[in-house]
Amino acid sequence: MTTLLSAQNVSKSFGGVKALVDCSLDVEQGSITGLIGPNGSGKTTLFNVITGYVKPDAGTVTFEGNDITNARPNVVFERGIGRTFQLTRIFGRISVLENMLVATQRDESWLRGLTRSKSSKAEVASAMEWLDFVGIARLADLEAGALSYGQRKLLELAYVLVADPDVILLDEPAGGVNLTLINQVAEKIRTLNKSGKTFLIVEHNMEFVMNLCTWVSVMHQGTNLVSGEPAAVRSNPLVLDAYLGGGDDDEVVEAVNG
Amino acid sequence: MRQKKNLWWLPAIALFGFFPMWVSNPSYMAIAVLTLLYMACATSWNMFSGYSGYVALGSGVFYGVGAYTMALASTHWHMAPGAGMFWLVPLGGLAASAVALPIGWAALRVRRHTFVVITIATLFIFQNAAFNFSFTGGSAGIALPFIQWNASYYNVPFYYVALGILIFITVVSAVVRRSRFGLQLLAIRDDEDRALGLGVKVAAVKRAGFTMSAFTIGMAGAVYAMFLGQIYPQFAFDPFFDISIALMAFLGGLGTLTGPLLGALILEASQQYFTVSYPYLYLFLYGALFLIVIMFMPQGVVVFLRDRVTKKAEREKAAVASNEAAVAGVAS
Numbered sequence: 001m002t003t004l005l006s007a008q009n010v011s012k013s014f015g016g017v018k019a020l021v022d023c024s025l026d027v028e029q030g031s032i033t034g035l036i037g038p039n040g041s042g043k044t045t046l047f048n049v050i051t052g053y054v055k056p057d058a059g060t061v062t063f064e065g066n067d068i069t070n071a072r073p074n075v076v077f078e079r080g081i082g083r084t085f086q087l088t089r090i091f092g093r094i095s096v097l098e099n100m101l102v103a104t105q106r107d108e109s110w111l112r113g114l115t116r117s118k119s120s121k122a123e124v125a126s127a128m129e130w131l132d133f134v135g136i137a138r139l140a141d142l143e144a145g146a147l148s149y150g151q152r153k154l155l156e157l158a159y160v161l162v163a164d165p166d167v168i169l170l171d172e173p174a175g176g177v178n179l180t181l182i183n184q185v186a187e188k189i190r191t192l193n194k195s196g197k198t199f200l201i202v203e204h205n206m207e208f209v210m211n212l213c214t215w216v217s218v219m220h221q222g223t224n225l226v227s228g229e230p231a232a233v234r235s236n237p238l239v240l241d242a243y244l245g246g247g248d249d250d251e252v253v254e255a256v257n258g
Numbered sequence: 259m260r261q262k263k264n265l266w267w268l269p270a271i272a273l274f275g276f277f278p279m280w281v282s283n284p285s286y287m288a289i290a291v292l293t294l295l296y297m298a299c300a301t302s303w304n305m306f307s308g309y310s311g312y313v314a315l316g317s318g319v320f321y322g323v324g325a326y327t328m329a330l331a332s333t334h335w336h337m338a339p340g341a342g343m344f345w346l347v348p349l350g351g352l353a354a355s356a357v358a359l360p361i362g363w364a365a366l367r368v369r370r371h372t373f374v375v376i377t378i379a380t381l382f383i384f385q386n387a388a389f390n391f392s393f394t395g396g397s398a399g400i401a402l403p404f405i406q407w408n409a410s411y412y413n414v415p416f417y418y419v420a421l422g423i424l425i426f427i428t429v430v431s432a433v434v435r436r437s438r439f440g441l442q443l444l445a446i447r448d449d450e451d452r453a454l455g456l457g458v459k460v461a462a463v464k465r466a467g468f469t470m471s472a473f474t475i476g477m478a479g480a481v482y483a484m485f486l487g488q489i490y491p492q493f494a495f496d497p498f499f500d501i502s503i504a505l506m507a508f509l510g511g512l513g514t515l516t517g518p519l520l521g522a523l524i525l526e527a528s529q530q531y532f533t534v535s536y537p538y539l540y541l542f543l544y545g546a547l548f549l550i551v552i553m554f555m556p557q558g559v560v561v562f563l564r565d566r567v568t569k570k571a572e573r574e575k576a577a578v579a580s581n582e583a584a585v586a587g588v589a590s
Contacts, residue, residue, distance in 0.1 A: 051455060073455040083455060091448035093513075094441070101438075102445045103456040110459060110466045113439035163457065 004029040004198050005081070005167050010049055010059030011222075012042075019045040020056070021222040027167065032189065032199040034209040034230070037219030038242075043202045044086060046219070047169055051083050052076040063167075082165035086172045086202075088152040092145030096136065096155060099144050100127035103159040130158045134188060150181050157188070167198040174205045186212050210234060218242065266516070267428070274421055278414050287413035289530040291485060294420035295478045296526040298427050299499075300506040300518035302478075305431040306471035307504070308513040309440060310464060311447030312366070315500045316377030319384045320472040322495035323357050324350030324479025326388065329400040329489050339403035344419055347480045354476020355469050362468035366461070369450070381495055388491035399490035402483060416485050423481065427474040432515055434470075443467055447513070502526075509551050511558030520559055 005027040012020040020042045027033045035043050048054035050061050052073040060069045063079055071079070091099050104123045119127070131137040134154040139147065147155060153173065160168055173189075174182045186208060189199055203209050209216060210230045217227040220242040226233060233239055274294075281287060299321065307314050327350040332343050365376040388394045405412070434440040442463045445453040454460050483489045503518075506525050511517025528547065532540030555562035 053451070053455070073451070074457045074459055077455055077457040085452070089449050089452040091445050091452070093448055094444050098441060098444070101441060102453060102458065110439055110442075110462045113442060113463070114434065114437050114466075116438050117436055118438055118441045159456065 002029050003027065004064060005050065005200065006062045007046065007050060008060050008062070010046065010056045010061070012045055012049060012054060012056050018222050020049065020059075023059070023219070023223045025217055025224050025227075027198060027200050028215065030193070030196065030198055031215050032193050032201065032213045034213035034216040035200060035202045035219060036204070036206070036209055036216060037225075041219040042222040043219050044171060045222075047083060047171055047200075047202065050076070051081060051169065077163070077165070080164075080166035081169065082160035082163060082167075083169035084153075084156045084160055084171055084173065086175065088149070088156050090144045090147070090152050090155055090159075092143070094144060095140065096131065096142050096144050096147070097124070097127055097140040099155060100131060100159045100162050103163045127162055130162045131155075133161070134158045135184070150177050153177055153181075153185070157185070161192070165197075167200065168192075170199065170201045170203075172203055173201065174203055174208045182208060271425070274424075278417055282410065284409055284413055285534065287417060289527060289534075291413055291416045291420050292482075292530060293523060293526040294417065294424050295482055296503065296506065297519050297522040298420065298424040299475050299478050300503045300510075300522040301424070301427045301431050301515075302471050302474035303503045304507040304512065304514075304518040305427070305434055306443070306467040308507050308518065309434070309443035309447060310467055312370075312464065312468075313374055313504060314365075314377045314468070314471075315374050315504060316361070316379070316381040317472070317475050317503060318381045318494075318496050318499040319361065320354035320358060320475040321479035321482070321499055322384055322388065322491075323354045324476030325483035325489050325494040326394060326400070327353040327476070328480035328483040329402050330393070332402050332484070333400060337403055339405040340407075341415055343403065343405075343484055344415070344481075346484075347419065347423075347477050350480025350483075351473040351477035354472040354479065358469045358472035359465070362465045366464045366468060378497075378500070381497060381500060385491050385495035388495055394491065397491065399488055401488045404487060405484075416481060419481055420478070423474060423477050428515070428519065430470075430474075434467075435515055439463065439466070444513070505548075509548075509558060511560035511562075514558070514560045517558050517560040524559070 003026045007023065007025045010020050010023045011018070023042065023046060025035070025046065035046070037043055045054060049056045052068075052071050052075065055070055060067055062068065063076075063081060066079075068076055068079060091102060098118070101119045101123060104119070104127065128137055128140065131140055134157055136147075136151055136154050136158070139151065144152075144155060157170070157173070170189075173185050177185070182205065189201075189212060193199060201209070201213065213230055215227065216230050216233045218225045218233060218236075218239050225242055226236055226238055228236070277290060278287060281290070299317070303314070303317055306312065328343070328346050331337075331346050331349060337343055337346075361377075361380050365373055365380070368376065389397055394400070407415075434443070442453065442458045442460075445456075445458055446460055446464065450460055479494070483494070486493075502525070503522070506521035507518040508521070509517075509525060510519065510521025524547075529540070529544055532543050536543060551559065
């Protein structure tokens with residue numbers, strides 16, 4: 001296994017709040033890596049640092065061996081790292097298909113964009129293919145703002161996929177989504193993973209993470225507490241202590257233990 | 259995607275093309291010239307601000323720069339008064355774009371409200387400069403070479419040049435709307451950070467759109483200066499111009515192609531007409547028009563009409579469907 005994406009000793013403070021403290025994380029090529037931890041433990045900030053939305057105070061991010069620390073979000077995306085957001089972000093006043101087309105142009109200048117039409121036939125075909133893959137192809141002509149919450153999550157996944165990234169960062173793909181859809185999303189991720197895509201997933205749904213991920217890292221107070229196979233992490237006393245606040249919440253312990 | 263064949267522009271061009279042959283009254287023709295210029299400016303403004311959501315309220319800078327370019331170039335080069343001066347119109351556009359480059363570079367670093375405030379500030383900086391620099395003639399303004407065309411004929415060349423500019427910018431705006439570049443502007447309007455994260459070079463796209471939008475407004479300003487024959491800082495760099503073209507786009511339908519055309523046509527023509535015909539009432543009439551649109555068509559006239567048409571079609575479809583269901587029910 002080779003490391004595809006790596007964050008080394010990353011620190012970031014917002015005013016007096018230390019969101020990330022000397023945090024390191026490796027994502028192996030071909031893995032589905034889960035990133036769990038209590039609210040405010042720095043998971044999303046780490047996502048933001050990796051994808052260029054937030055500049056770290058210290059540390060480096062490398063992708064395929066190249067330094068991408070402080071690269072702009074569009075550059076990170078062009079390199080092959082796609083992401084979704086915890087609160088889904090779609091383009092509400094253009095159609096679902098147009099949402100897809102925004103993502104299909106890697107590394108194109110504005111002048112080239114001006115002299116060509118919105119999309120080539122191949123781009124539309126590939127966009128429709130991915131919409132079909134997530135199951136919302138019939139909504140292609142609809143204004144994206146009219147989609148339900150779950151459909152927005154699927155659209156967000158689809159337009160990240162259409163650009164064919166090597167690694168996909170998903171921020172709570174199962175959050176606020178019904179059980180059927182959660183299973184559907186998990187199935188899509190497995191299929192994509194088999195075709196060679198690497199995933200890094202932030203998620204609070206333990207069942208989802210433990211069943212799906214091949215590797216799990218636990219964040220606590222801005223740093224990577226422990227990493228390992230799901231089974232090992234699940235039974236690690238440090239994790240139980242940190243994530244579950246001393247393990248006195250029986251319900252949650254049960255949830256973790258399955 | 260299905261593309262509807264839209265041919266609204268054919269009768270529109272015919273109507274505008276033949277207009278001077280039907281209407282010979284010079285005061286109506288003068289209104290028509292200004293209306294066409296405003297339609298072009300509103301369309302150009304909408305091509306950036308409407309598509310990208312960056313509401314710029316300093317476009318009077320480009321209008322004024324175009325006007326002053328025409329005035330300064332024609333006087334300094336001692337041009338013969340007449341149609342030859344029209345060659346300076348594209349120069350006015352280029353000057354406006356050249357000015358838009360640094361303004362856009364600075365102003366487009368900030369978003370939404372801050373952007374609006376900065377663009378307003380640029381207008382007053384330019385107006386002040388025009389008042390105070392010696393080469394702009396200060397508050398006395400600049401008199402352009404005096405064109406001695408017959409009064410009954412004077413407006414006609416301006417009318418057709420303005421119409422040419424209007425057709426130019428309408429085509430450009432339509433091309434942008436259909437291009438990848440236009441899609442990127444719309445994506446920036448809906449969620450700029452998300453667009454950035456999907457590989458859209460937002461900074462370059464915004465600057466390019468802003469600079470392109472300035473070009474046509476500058477050309478219109480150049481025609482305006484030549485049309486009036488004399489320009490002053492407060493009329494070339496006019497805050498009312500900024501607000502007018504933005505309102506025209508809002509009234510017609512922000513971000514649509516036909517909205518600004520319709521908005522400018524309604525507003526500029528009615529304003530000019532009311533001013534002349536009902537000098538004591540025109541502000542009331544103008545205000546009432548605004549209230550009606552804002553209350554009943556908050557998204558603009560074009561969007562309002564389009565929704566009406568699609569809803570009617572949907573109702574008819576639904577009626578047909580329920581009829582069929584009823585028939586099926588009876589049959590079984």
